[in-house]
Amino acid sequence: MYKLRNAAGKAQPAVPINGPVVESRVRREPDQKPAYTFSLPQIDVSTLIAWLLARWHWILIAAIIGGLIGISYGIGAKPRYTVYTDLLVPPANLQVLPNDIYLQNQQSDSQLLDVESKMLVLTSGNVLRRVVNELGLVNDPEFVGKGASGFSLGALFSSKPPVADKTLAAMRSLGERIAARRQERSYMITISAWANNPDMAVRIADALAKAFEEEVAQAEADGAGRAASALTDRLAELKKSASEAEAKVAEFKRDHGLQTTSGELMSSQSMAQINIKLVDANARLAEAQSRYDELTSSKPNLTNPSGTLQSATLTSLRSQYATVKQTVDSMSITYGARYPGLIRARSQLSGLEQQISQETGRILRAAQVDLEQAKSVVDALKQQAASARSSVSMDNDAQVRLSDLERDMATKIAIYQTFLTRAGETTERQQLNSTNIRVISTAVPPMRRSWPPRTAVLAAGGTFAGLGVGVILAIGMGLLGVMRDDRKTKKA
DSSP states (O other): OOOOOOOSOSOOOOOOSSSOOOOSSOOOOTTOOOOOOOOOOOOOHHHHHHHHHHTHHHHHHHHHHHHHHHHHHHHHSOOBEEEEEEEEOOSSOOOOSTTOSSOOOOOHHHHHHHHHHHHHHHTSHHHHHHHHHHHTGGGOHHHHOTTSSOSOTGGGTOSSOOHHHHHHHHHHHHHHHEEEEEOTTSSEEEEEEEESSHHHHHHHHHHHHHHHHHHHHHHHHHHHHHHHHHHHHHHHHHHHHHHHHHHHHHHHHHHHTOOEETTEEHHHHHHHHHHHHHHHHHHHHHHHHHHHHHHHHOOOOSSSOOTTOOOHHHHHHHHHHHHHHHHHHHHHHHSOTTOHHHHHHHHHHHHHHHHHHHHHHHHHHHHHHHHHHHHHHHHHHHHHHHHHHHHHHHHHHHHHHHHHHHHHHHHHHHHHHHHHHHHHHHHHHHTOOOOOOEEEEOOOOOSSOSBSOOHHHHHHHHHHHHHHHHHHHHHHHHHHHHHHHHHHHHHO
8 A cells, every 4th residue: 555655854944154053943831831843644546436425426526627718729729730841951052153252162061050040041031021022911910919019109190000011020930930951961941831821831831942152143243243233443553553553664766766576666676677687788898808809919921811701791801712722823823923914813802801801890899889888888787787776775774664554564464454354353253143042842832730739639638638627626625625534533
């Protein structure tokens, strides 16, 4: 048999915190009655059963009341219909540009953090405001309610709450009705939304998924827009810097006479051409000098002339001279010195000798003239080469400074061109939606409500709760009666 033990025992006097220690035992005066101590009576199971049977009608009434409360709540409570939507949020977006402004992180931890961050965006105020505006929830009493306007001075004179307060109330109500969680070991996000109407729950889930996609795309577009704006603001200064660098290069060339053709200075090209001409002139001078020396060093005669004295006229005169010489020699042997034919032949031979001598002198003078001309050409080219060499030396010194200016100009132009191209790409990137968020499963109207449970379940739960309350009440009343009788007995 089960018995309840005495749980109270003898009461001990309290001990103060800052004071003398009080004796745990209480001294009795000889004529003082013993103090009453509280103790629980010993009760067995048969007694409990007797109490329950004696008060069975209380238990029955409590069970009936609990069942009626459960049925009333099941019938009168506003139902909740919960729908679910699955979204795939991969960490890597579509790469629409070869050098996108958003880096693709391949580390798994960073990718999970990115997905978790986007899941927080899903329930953020911007997304909720988009859904409220799209579905017009500010005009839906289910989301706004009567106390949406809050306390304000305008609320004292107008029954209609301000639009801003209604929007805030709708956002708060909507935030309490939605939830998002990520599936374990995946990039899948499940959205749950509930409403008092199944169609409204489906509309909320669909609008939430759409608003989430738009918000992520808008965030990327805003980031690209800020980058494009920063690049554009920098372009004006870079363009000015590049133009000033080009002006400095042009001014330096103009001041120092540095004219270029095909990327090479005109003075350098002139120097190269003069050197080529000087080499040819020196070759012609050497040839003329050699010919003149050969002509002047040899001693030609009429019968055996030098081989260098060759010309058509001289060859013809030599041929005539040989013929006439042969005639004179033949006639000298046959006729006398006063023979008229011999005299004419000798006179003709003297004329030919004079012509040959004149032709030889003319050839020598021509060779001398050619030599002098070759020398004058070489001297003139040497003077030009010296002048060009001095000019090239000065231009080379200027070219060093010009190279620095050109490098600075090329660097600034390259930077400006890079910023210009990047600004154009970023501006176009702002117009593109590269998000790779996909709706895997759309929300469908639920077949039954998610809350409250079915009326039969609530009735059964209320009945069992009422039974429990009735049993506790019956036992409590019985225990109270026993304690009252016990106290009267001890006082007596």
